Amino acid sequence: MQTINNYDFKGKKALIRVDFNVPLNENFEITDDTRIRAAIPTIKKVIEKGGSPIIMSHLGRPKEGPTDKYSLRHLVDHLSKLLGVNVKFANDCIGEETKKIAKELLPGEVLILENLRFYKEEEKGDEAFAGKLAENGDCWINDAFGTAHRAHASTAVIAKFFPNDKMFGYLIESELDSLSKVLESPKRPFTAIMGGAKVSSKITIIENMLDKVDNLIIGGGMTFTFVKAHGGKIGSSLCEDDFLETALRIEKIAAEKGVKIIMAHDVVAGDAFSADANTQICDANNIPEGWLGLDAGPESIKDMQKVIEESGTILWNGPVGVFEFEKFEAGSRAAGNAIVTATKKGAFSLVGGGDSVACVNKFDLAEGVSYISTAGGALLEYLEGRILPGIAAVKE
Ligand code: AMP
Numbered sequence: 001m002q003t004i005n006n007y008d009f010k011g012k013k014a015l016i017r018v019d020f021n022v023p024l025n026e027n028f029e030i031t032d033d034t035r036i037r038a039a040i041p042t043i044k045k046v047i048e049k050g051g052s053p054i055i056m057s058h059l060g061r062p063k064e065g066p067t068d069k070y071s072l073r074h075l076v077d078h079l080s081k082l083l084g085v086n087v088k089f090a091n092d093c094i095g096e097e098t099k100k101i102a103k104e105l106l107p108g109e110v111l112i113l114e115n116l117r118f119y120k121e122e123e124k125g126d127e128a129f130a131g132k133l134a135e136n137g138d139c140w141i142n143d144a145f146g147t148a149h150r151a152h153a154s155t156a157v158i159a160k161f162f163p164n165d166k167m168f169g170y171l172i173e174s175e176l177d178s179l180s181k182v183l184e185s186p187k188r189p190f191t192a193i194m195g196g197a198k199v200s201s202k203i204t205i206i207e208n209m210l211d212k213v214d215n216l217i218i219g220g221g222m223t224f225t226f227v228k229a230h231g232g233k234i235g236s237s238l239c240e241d242d243f244l245e246t247a248l249r250i251e252k253i254a255a256e257k258g259v260k261i262i263m264a265h266d267v268v269a270g271d272a273f274s275a276d277a278n279t280q281i282c283d284a285n286n287i288p289e290g291w292l293g294l295d296a297g298p299e300s301i302k303d304m305q306k307v308i309e310e311s312g313t314i315l316w317n318g319p320v321g322v323f324e325f326e327k328f329e330a331g332s333r334a335a336g337n338a339i340v341t342a343t344k345k346g347a348f349s350l351v352g353g354g355d356s357v358a359c360v361n362k363f364d365l366a367e368g369v370s371y372i373s374t375a376g377g378a379l380l381e382y383l384e385g386r387i388l389p390g391i392a393a394v395k396e
Contacts, residue, residue, distance in 0.1 A: 001395070002167040004042060004141065009051030013102055015137035016042060016169060017154045019144040019374075020057035020075055028074040033082075035146070036075065038374055040082055042143045042169035043110065047085070052105035054137050055079075056093060056154050057144070058117040066118045076112060085110050093119070094132035102136040116154050125151045127160075134161035143169025148390030149378040159393035166394050171374070176391070178371040179382060182350050187312030188214060193304075193335055195219035196318030196355060199226075199243045203250075205317065208385040210253050215307050217262045219320025219331060223284060224293055226251070226263060232285025235269065237293040262307055266297030268321070268328055275325040295321030296331035304331070308338035309345075316369075317353040317383065323362065332359045340368030352379045 018039040023031045030036070039055075046053045062070040073089055080087045085108070090098040093113040105111055113136070116122040121129035130153035134140070140162040142148070147155050159166050168176070182190075192213045194202055199222045209216060218226065221238035228234050229244040254261050267284045269291040270277030281297045282288065296304065308314060316339060323332035336359055343349045351360050352373030360366050373379045378388060 002165070003173070004045050004167055004170060007049075007139065007165075007167055009046050009049040009139075011107060012051045012138040013054055013105060013136065014046045014051045014139050014141055015054050015056060015133065015158075016046070016141045017056050017144045017147075017158075018042075018169070019146040020055070020072065021059055021146070022075070024074055028069075030075065030078055033078060035374065036079060036082060038171050039143050039169065042141060042171065043083060045170070046141075047083075047108050047110070050107045052107060053110045054102055054105070055110065055112040056116055056133065057112075058122065058147070059115050060117075062115060062117050066114070070115050070117070072112055072115050079110075079112065083110060087112055090114060094129065094136075099135055116152075122153045123150070125153055125157045127153075127157055129153045130157040131161060134158050139165035139167070141167055141169045142390055142394050143171045144390065145172045145175045145373075145375045145378055147378065148172065148375070148388040149381040149386070151389035156389040156393040159396070168394055172391070174371075175373060175375065175379075178348075178350050178373070181348050182313055182315050183212060183383075186212065187348060189311050190313040190315075191215040191217060191307055191311040192315045192317070193217040193219060193308070193320065193356075194222070194317055195320040195332070195335075196353075197221040197238060199240055199246060202318065203243070203246060204384040205380065206250060207253075208383065209315075210250070210257055210259055213259055213315075215260045215262060215311070216254060217304050217307065217320070217335075219264065219296060219304070219335070220318055223264050223267070227285050230285070233287060234285075234293065235287035235289055235291040237269075237287060237291075260307075262304055264293070264296040264300035264320075264331070265303075266299045267293035268295040268297055268330070270294045270328065273322070275327065277325075277327065279327055294325070295328035296334075298330075301331055301334045305334055305338040308335060309341050311342050312347050314339050314342060314347055314349040315383075316349070316351045316356045317380075319355050319359050323355075323359050329362075333363050336360060336363045336365045340365055343368055343370055352383075
């Protein structure tokens with residue numbers, strides 16, 4: 001398979017699909033450049049090997065064609081600074097003028113094209129549009145894991161124009177490496193911590209994980225759908241009554257497969273969903289009327305910590321309590337600390353999915369985990385076991 005490392009970029013124009021969908025303030029200044037930084041190694045490598053990177057991205061959700069607010073022009077100066085190169089800008093991502101600018105690029109020169117989503121053909125995965133994008137370059141690199149679950153023109157369809165000149169960038173390569181360490185060859189025991197609010201949004205991932213894990217920690221609001229399914233009293237805790245059967249089915253499958261499920265048996269309950277709620281510790285299946293279970297209790301935290309610390313591989317997706325409120329953050333903080341301890345002992349840990357990344361940042365644990373995935377939706381679909389169009393397009 002072609003890779004950035006083995007491909008000869010000398011004198012070539014390399015179209016790189018990145019995810020530069022960064023937040024801008026009202027003065028069009030970038031308020032968080034993480035996504036741009038993540039793509040720098042790929043761009044630099046192309047330059048180093050004598051190629052000319054041509055960068056393609058979307059920014060925001062422009063509904064009505066070209067809009068200054070969503071112009072990639074706002075990113076040019078910052079990208080120039082990060083690369084130490086004067087980045088050129090094309091006012092359009094396709095067309096004769098853009099083709100000419102692209103053609104005239106010298107080795108080492110960098111061009112960024114205007115927002116792909118100024119054309120509705122991009123999200124439609126229009127083949128003719130993908131062909132026009134392809135005319136700008138000699139090869140295609142996909143480095144946008146965040147949009148790899150979309151079959152858009154620039155993320156997947158364009159691949160057919162480069163049957164022998166397509167590859168992943170370093171960012172996607174490292175995401176796939178880390179995911180394969182977890183999903184394909186995990187060091188045992190493998191523990192998945194699935195938290196967050198609802199069973200309904202995590203059910204497909206949980207089902208897929210039951211084939212892979214040794215331990216499944218179910219935390220957060222999901223807990224109470226399971227507790228209620230067994231007839232427990234959950235007060236006003238979050239519960240999805242349509243999923244009671246599903247909860248029992250998950251437990252049954254887990255038992256058949258020998259997967260141990262760990263769930264809170266004591267909880268920190270609050271008398272309101274609020275930062276300054278009154279709290280009490282109670283049994284998870286005996287929560288008083290009007291109270292809500294908002295975090296794992298101290299005994300359950302100890303159980304979870306023990307399982308996590310003894311694991312060889314850990315996947316963390318979703319907080320185990322309402323970590324945004326100090327009174328209900330202990331479970332998520334403890335889970336995070338246990339992951340760091342396990343990682344120090346040699347475990348491989350992967351954190352992904354918006355809110356667990358927010359936990360890692362809030363509790364300052366980033367240094368102590370093996371890999372933090374940058375992708376939201378794409379990661380979740382990957383964990384569900386789906387084939388991502390942006391990945392398949394390069395591999396096929
Ligand atoms: P998700 O986006 O499904 O991963 O859910 C994350 C959200 O779940 C966070 O904002 C948490 O505050 C929330 N959450 C965690 N535990 C609970 C709980 N016991 N009750 C209600 N919400 C919770």
